[in-house]
Each structure stands twice: as C-alpha cells, then as structure tokens.
Amino acid sequence: MISRAERSTFSDWAWTIDRWLIAGVALLIVCGLVFAMAGSPPVAERLHLSTFYFVHRQVLYLAPAIIVMFGVSFLTPRHVRRAAVVLWIVSLALVVGTLFFGQEVKGAKRWIFGVQPSEFLKPAFVIMAAWAFSEGAKRKDVPGSLLALALLPVTVAPLVLQPDIGQTLLISLVWAGLLFMAGIHWLWIFGVGGVGVVGAVAAYKFLPHVHARVTRFLDPQAAGQGVADTFQADTALYSFISGSWFGKGPGEGTLKRILPDAHTDTIFAVIGEEFGLFVCMGVAAIYGLIVLRGLYSASRNEDAFCAFATAGLVMLFGLQAAINMAVNLQLMPSKGMTLPFISYGGSSLISLALGFGFLLAVTRRRPHIEPIVEASVMEARA
Secondary structure (H helix, E strand, O other): OOOOOOOOHHHHHHHHOOHHHHHHHHHHHHHHHHHHHHHHHHHHHHOOOOOOHHHHHHHHHHHHHHHHHHHHOOOOHHHHHHHHHHHHHHHHHHHHHHHHHOEEEOOEEEEEOOEOHHHHHHHHHHHHHHHHHHHHHHOOOOOHHHHHHHHHHHHHHHHHHOOOHHHHHHHHHHHHHHHHHOOOOHHHHHHHHHHHHHHHHHHHHHOHHHHHHHHHHHOHHHEOOOEOOOHHHHHHHHHHHHHOOOOOOOOOOOHHHOOOOOOOOOHHHHHHHHHOHHHHHHHHHHHHHHHHHHHHHHHHOOOHHHHHHHHHHHHHHHHHHHHHHHHHOOOOOOOOOOOOOOOOOHHHHHHHHHHHHHHHHHOOOOOOHHHHHHHHHHHHHO
16 A cells, blocks of 8 residues: 555556546446457458467557556646647648558558558547637637637648548547637538538548448438448447347357458447346446546636646547447447547557546646645745
C-alpha cells in the first residue's frame, strides 16, 4: 500500500489517477481477450492461419498499448498539449501520404507503413480542439472558436479524400460537441449544422460506396439491383436473434463462421450469439459508465482545458463504441469501425490506449495553484 506521505512521481500518480476509469478499461481489455477467443478462430481458419493467431497477436499488441496508456497518463496538461501538437502534425502528414503512397484496401487508401494514421489523428485532434476552445473561453483576446473552426477542415479534408467518411463523421461529431460545450451563439451552431447537412448530402450523392450503404440501409430490397447486398448486416442481426438472452455458449456460435470481420467490425454480433443479449447490455453499460464518469469529471474540473479535453476524449470513445454497436444492430448504415479495446487491431488498439492515456492525464486530481502559493508565502515568512 502506498502511503500518502510518500512523495514520488509514482505515488503522486497513484493518488491522483481516476481509478474508476482504469477499472473500466481493464474490464474491457479482459473482455476483449475472451471475446477474441470466441470470434477470431473461424477467421484465422479461413485465412489458413493457426486457430488462435489473432488472439496471440492481440496479446502482443496489448503490451505496447498498456505501456503507452500508462506512460501518457503521467503527463501534465502542458505536456499533453505539446504531445498532441506533435502527434497531430505527424499523423496528418501520414494521412496525406496515404493519398499518394498508401495501400489501397476495398477502394480506400488508409494504410501506410503498416499503420492507419487516421486512428492516431483522432485523439490528437480532440486535444487540439479542446485547447483552442478552452483558450477562447479563458481569454477574450484569443479567437479560440475561429482557430477550432479552421482546425476541423484541415483535419477532415484528407480523410474525405481517402475516403474515410466514418472517421470524418466521428471527428465532426466530437468537434460539434465541444462547440456546443463552448457556449457559442446559436446562429453559429445552426450554421455549422447546415454545413454538416450539406456535406452529408454531398457524400451521399458523389461517393458511390456511401450512396450504396445508405441506400441498402433505407431500402434493403434494393440489394442486388446495382446496390451491394446486405449479407453482412443481415447475418450480424441474425446472430443476436440466434443468441437470444443467454447465448449459445462460448465457442458454440455458428453464424460467426460465415460472418465477415467477425474479429473486428462485427465482434459485437459474435458476443450476441455466443454470450447473449444480457452480456451485450453489460458491455454497453461498461462503455456508458466510462463516458458518464468522464463527463462527471469534466463538469467538476475547474481547468478549462482539462474539462474540454476530458469531454472530447470520452465523446470520441463513447461515439466510436456506439457507432460499432449500432451498425451491428442495423440501427445505422454499415461502417467499418472497431469496438474500443474489444475488436482486434494493432493501430486501433494502440491509438485507443494513447487516447485513454490522455484522458487519464487530464482527469488526474491536481491541487489549486493559489493554496500552494499561499502556503509557500507563509512558510517563507515563518
């Protein structure tokens, strides 16, 4: 047991870190390994790999991910901002690089040097936007909202060109949440909302894959008539129906053998078939509790930057989880987005750990400056 009287970097960290957030993410990581053992073997067998190939790879990715998460959680808010600036510049440069040198997968160029840089761009963008909004809230001479407004198109433009509409939507929603939190005038909100609607309509009209996904979501009967079929979405939904409330039992699922991306995008459907809807609701509850805990911390944080950053990071985390689960349940058009800390993926896992490390860093309890200064003055006088 660490004593409160002990003064060291680790003891300060241990007494100031949000243990509820750590408990939540630890539970998700353990669940992720269990669910990976259920969903990934059929995919490995289809690819003629060893049965637990993806499980072993996930464990290997977890080691650097945990190191990154806890290492970043030691940073001060100032160092968080500096790290985010560097990460944003590097990630944005790599995203632009994918347009010219990236590996094309399913009609999109999102990978370069074996990494998906857009995953790392997301937490860096949230910190940058939070910094801009917080400076605008604290200092009237700083055009924080305008800086944040300029930051959004610079960040999402190369994502649209990849194209990666899902990440663009996710980043834009988080940015809109921070904009609302900043207390900007309603006219700005309606104006930005109008731009968002125009952008969504343009994506539907001019991007064939977006048009196909939205069309088959709105009209499943159109599948096969020049529109991609709904096999993956239908199979995912049938998985929940087949599993019912209590599931078929670990390893007893059958639909996962024909379900595409059962270890990544549709792992929530595998959970539904083998573990049942009660476990699915439990997983959703863990994400919800993490988000609520983060928003509670943001509401009580007197540092403007930490409050904005906390809210933005938990919105990013929660919205990504919500989008994945909604797609699996056919509540929205299909989009390849991982379930945080549960889906398989190296870039996704490490970037999520990085973002969660930022979250732990900005939610750490820190004493007010004024009492410390006053105590130092009293000691000097004594």
